[in-house]
Every structure is written in structure tokens, then in C-alpha cells.
Amino acid sequence: MTLDGLVMVTDRDNFVYHEMMSHPALFSHPNPKRVLIIGGGDCGTLREVLRHSTVSWPSRSSWTSA
Numbered sequence: 001m002t003l004d005g006l007v008m009v010t011d012r013d014n015f016v017y018h019e020m021m022s023h024p025a026l027f028s029h030p031n032p033k034r035v036l037i038i039g040g041g042d043c044g045t046l047r048e049v050l051r052h053s054t055v056s057w058p059s060r061s062s063w064t065s066a
Contacts, residue, residue, distance in 0.1 A: 014042075032055055038060075
């Protein structure tokens, strides 16, 4: 993935990005059940969210510009 022409993550380390997007929030909640992921087209964050057994309702939403 690149932002402003700079490489941010690659296929080898993209799991780190998704772990940091999901686990801190889920571990700070005592009993996360419902999770909304906005964006996340490659489903990496969804994969990490589903590692938490208490999550029973993950949902992913994306938007497009007109």
C-alpha cells in the first residue's frame, strides 16, 4: 500500500497494519460483540476482528465518491 507515493505496507507485513487497526480497540472493550469496519476492502481488518471469540456481528461498509 502506498500513500503519497511512499510504501506504507507490503504483502509481507500488512498483517501488522490490520492488527493495529483492530486489536487495541477490541482489547480495551470488556465484551465486544458488534464491530463496524468502514472501508477495509482487502478484509484484513475483518480477519483480525474475527480472531476475537466475543465478536458475533462484524459488519463492513465502504463508500464511493460521486
